[in-house]
Structure formats: structure tokens, C-alpha cells
Amino acid sequence: MLNAPSTAFSLRQIALLRRSNRLARWRERIEAGLESERAQGPLWAPVALGAGICAWFALPTPVGWIAWVLGCLGLGLGLGVLARGGRLAHMLAIGAVLAAAGCLLVWGKALLVGAPPLARPAVVTIDARVSAVDPLAARGLVRLDLAPVARPDLPVRVRVNAEPEQVPAGLAAGDSIAVRARLMPPAPAALPGGYDFARSAYFDGIGATGRALGTVERTGGTANGPGLSGLRQRLGAHVAARLPGPEGGIAVAFATGDQGRIGAADAEAMRRSGLAHLLSISGLHVSALIGGVIFLVYRLLALSPALALRWPILLIAACTGAATGIGYTLLTRAL
Known part of the structure; x- marks a missing residue:
């Protein structure tokens, strides 16, 4: 009887040791798996x-x-x-x-x-500077990205759709305009788990969307527009002028990332054929461009024995390809 407590204590010790050994073996197995x-x-x-x-x-x-x-x-x-x-x-x-x-x-x-959305729908007359002009041929509209001037009651960036005849010819990024429009907060997802435009607009800095109610009046500004927006618009117009018709809309999409010039019939045909995803600039397009530039620059530099022997032409080609890829990504807004 005197040995009963010590025996029970020993049994508990043995059980704890077995449990500890079992845990140690499991840990060793996990560590070995992670190491491999x-x-x-x-x-x-x-x-x-x-x-x-x-x-x-x-x-x-x-x-x-x-x-x-x-x-x-x-x-x-x-x-x-x-x-x-x-x-x-x-x-x-x-x-x-x-x-x-x-x-x-x-x-x-x-x-x-992030841009806080407009509190409630409103009809306003705004003076704004144009950030981007995107023709939406498939919908028969022109989309204007605007930065309101001296309007603290409005978001810093709004998107307005207008009829083509409401927009003055040659309107470009950087121009100043005045327009009367009905603005509303970006629409949330229509169905649970569906596309949430309000979320995308928030991270794109767009606080309101709307429709022009009258003619867009140009009040001043530059003719060609500043920065990448102006370059994107000029390049799209140049490609569309050289390639009229459906081919031009697809070429503009690849050159600038703007799919607004693709007609409704062509867009539907691309969707039915399962090729619509190719129109959206992605890593596939950027990688193909970078690879092509690296190959072309490398082969051109290799034509000169002096350059090939004295300079790291592969590194030069790789840097050129990387710079081209970055520029193309920024131009097409594929971030």
C-alpha cells in the first residue's frame, strides 16, 4: 500500500514521457518534410x-x-x-x-x-480639367475622366459619359472644360460576389460617375495634353487613323490598352470565340514584348564583333527589355 502512490506517479511520468516522445517524433517528421x-x-x-x-x-x-x-x-x-x-x-x-x-x-x-464616394446623386455644373478622353465605340459614348476645379464638395476625380456630338472635336487630356452633369456614387455589386465597381473605383481614385446633360464646353487648356494620358490619346488616334475599321479598334487595344474603339459586334465575336481575354493587356502581352525586345536588341548588337567582345550585350538587351516593359505597362495602364 505504501508503494501505491509512487507507482501511480511513475505511471503518470511514463505516460507523459511517451506523449512527449510522440510529439517530438511528429515535430521531427514535420521539420524533415519542411527541410526537404x-x-x-x-x-x-x-x-x-x-x-x-x-x-x-x-x-x-x-x-x-x-x-x-x-x-x-x-x-x-x-x-x-x-x-x-x-x-x-x-x-x-x-x-x-x-x-x-x-x-x-x-x-x-x-x-x-482611395477616393471617398459622392454622398448622394446630384445635378451639378462643374469646371474641370480633363484627365483622359476614351471613345467607347461599342456603346456610342465618350468617357471623360475629370478633375473638378475649386469644388471641395465634389470628389477629386469623376468620370462622365457623353454623347460624341456633345464633345468638342479635338478634346484632349489637359484641356479645361465646363459641363452640366448628373453625378452619382459608383455602383456597388449587383449580386453577392459579383463585380464591385464601387470597390474598383475607390482604389482608382474615382469618387463619382455620371452623364453629361448638355454640351461639353472647352474653356482652355493644352492642345495635346500632358504626360501619358496625352500620349495614349495621340497614339490611339494615330493608330485608328492608319487602320480604320475593326482592325484599328483591336490594334488600339493592343497599343494603348483602350478597348473603347472596338465595336459591339467585334467584341461579341471575341467573347464567343473565347479570345476576349487577349484584348486585356496582361503579363502575357508584357512578357511577349520584353522577350521580343531582348531578342531583337541582342541580335542587333551581336552583329558588331567589337560590341560583342567588349560589352555585356546580353545585359544591355535585358535592361532595354525591362525598360520597354515598364514603359508599356505604364502606357497601357496594365498595373
Whole structure:
């Protein structure tokens, strides 16, 4: 009887030791698996960043965002301290920090470019500077991106659709105009899980959309427009003038990213054939352009023995391709 407590204590010790050994074996298996797949670890970085971005959209208030960031950073710090060389703890710590970074990234973008929407529909007469002019041939409209002048009651950027006959000939980015329009907040998703234009407009800096109710009057400005918007418009007009008809609309889409010149029949034909996605500038187009530029520049430089022997022509070709890809991405707004 005197030995009963010590026997029970010994049995508990044995059970705890077995459990500890079982956990240790599982940990060794996990560590061995992670070690064998260590080259795949970086592929989980976008997943962790995406989790932080999803958390920003899911949590309703800044208090929740702050709690998420602090919680992830605290978890990452704790796991980093307790890692003791273990790969699992290190990966979880890095993932927690990346999840916090994802939330901070989308939060920062919302603060930098996010535009609060118009509070309620309104009919207004505005003086504005034109940011972009996009013909929408398929819909028989012209889309104007406008920056209202001296109107603190309006968003800093609005989008107005007008009939082609309402728009003065030669209107370009950089011109100053006056127009009477009916403005409304960007429309939310019509169905749960559907395309949410209000969300896209918020991150594009568009606070209101609307329709012109009268003639757009040019009040001044430049003839060709500033920056990439003017270059994009001039290039689109040049391509459309050289290639009239359906071919021109598709060529303009590839050259500038503007699909508004593609007719309704051609757009429907592309959708039915499963090729409509090719009209949207994506990584496929940018990669093809970069590869073509690298190949062309490399072969041209290789024609000169002096250049080929004295200069790193492959590096020069790669830098040229990268610069071309960046320029094409900015020109076509494929960010």
C-alpha cells in the first residue's frame, strides 16, 4: 500500500514521457518534410500577404486592422524568439510578419489613392480639367475622366459619359472644360460576389460617375495634353487613323490598352470565340514584348564583333527589355 502512490506517479511520468516522445517524433517528421521542401517555402509568401489583404477587407474598422497588425507582429516575434533553429517556427514567424505587411500595404494604398464616394446623386455644373478622353465605340459614348476645379464638395476625380456630338472635336487630356452633369456614387455589386465597381473605383481614385446633360464646353487648356494620358490619346488616334475599321479598334487595344474603339459586334465575336481575354493587356502581352525586345536588341548588337567582345550585350538587351516593359505597362495602364 505504501508503494501505491509512487507507482501511480511513475505511471503518470511514463505516460507523459511517451506523449512527449510522440510529439517530438511528429515535430521531427514535420521539420524533415519542411527541410526537404525548403525550396518551396518562398511560394507561401504571396499566400501570407494575401491573407493580410483579405483581413483588411474582412475587418470593418481601423481598430480591427490595428489589432490584426499588432497580433501578427506579436505572433511573429514570439515565434521568432521561441524558434530555436526550427524551420517550422521560422516559417510561421515570417508568415505572420508578411500577413501584417499585407494588411499595411492595402491600408496604405487606400489612404494614398482611395477616393471617398459622392454622398448622394446630384445635378451639378462643374469646371474641370480633363484627365483622359476614351471613345467607347461599342456603346456610342465618350468617357471623360475629370478633375473638378475649386469644388471641395465634389470628389477629386469623376468620370462622365457623353454623347460624341456633345464633345468638342479635338478634346484632349489637359484641356479645361465646363459641363452640366448628373453625378452619382459608383455602383456597388449587383449580386453577392459579383463585380464591385464601387470597390474598383475607390482604389482608382474615382469618387463619382455620371452623364453629361448638355454640351461639353472647352474653356482652355493644352492642345495635346500632358504626360501619358496625352500620349495614349495621340497614339490611339494615330493608330485608328492608319487602320480604320475593326482592325484599328483591336490594334488600339493592343497599343494603348483602350478597348473603347472596338465595336459591339467585334467584341461579341471575341467573347464567343473565347479570345476576349487577349484584348486585356496582361503579363502575357508584357512578357511577349520584353522577350521580343531582348531578342531583337541582342541580335542587333551581336552583329558588331567589337560590341560583342567588349560589352555585356546580353545585359544591355535585358535592361532595354525591362525598360520597354515598364514603359508599356505604364502606357497601357496594365498595373
